[in-house]
Amino acid sequence: MYSLKVVSYFSAAHRLRDYHGKCEVLHGHNWKVEVEIKAKEVGKNGMVMDFKVLKSLLRECLERLDHGYLNEIPPFDKENPTSELIARYIFKTLKDKVSSKASLGKVSVWESETTCASYWEND
Numbered sequence: 001m002y003s004l005k006v007v008s009y010f011s012a013a014h015r016l017r018d019y020h021g022k023c024e025v026l027h028g029h030n031w032k033v034e035v036e037i038k039a040k041e042v043g044k045n046g047m048v049m050d051f052k053v054l055k056s057l058l059r060e061c062l063e064r065l066d067h068g069y070l071n072e073i074p075p076f077d078k079e080n081p082t083s084e085l086i087a088r089y090i091f092k093t094l095k096d097k098v099s100s101k102a103s104l105g106k107v108s109v110w111e112s113e114t115t116c117a118s119y120w121e122n123d
């Protein structure tokens with residue numbers, strides 16, 4: 001198996017609902033997002049998928065969130081903008097966009113240098 005990873009970042013504000021503590025108050029993070037794709041084979045060019053294409057797909061997905069107030073951007077106007085649900089949102093957005101030779105592995109969202117949540121689905 002092959003595994004590829006790309007990393008990107010976005011900055012946004014949020015506040016947590018149903019949460020008692022300082023995170024119920026409006027604040028922001030510089031989120032780091034790591035996306036993994038997996039494949040059994042490489043193509044003729046020796047690549048599973050061009051990193052450049054994967055990074056551009058991820059950047060496109062994060063543009064909707066960057067410098068926004070997450071609580072007002074669907075689906076986070078309805079669901080809590082936690083790192084877990086942000087990871088799931090990114091996974092669902094990218095799932096059908098990766099190369100047909102590959103499948104999306106894990107999406108990890110780092111809210112700080114010490115806290116990370118991941119989402120993936122079984123093949």
Ligand SMILES: Nc1nc2c(c(=O)[nH]1)N=C([C@H](O)[C@H](O)COP(=O)(O)OP(=O)(O)OP(=O)(O)O)CN2
Pocket residue numbers: 016023027081082083084111112115117
């Ligand atoms: N499982 C999750 N727990 C928390 C999430 C989350 O997305 N998933 N998010 C938060 C808040 O967004 C909060 O901003 C971060 O909280 P916390 O780590 O407590 O904040 P600090 O950076 O100030 O860290 P300290 O180590 O406590 O100083 C909370 N939990």
Ligand SMILES: [Zn+2]
Pocket residue numbers: 014023027028029
């Ligand atoms: Zn927060």
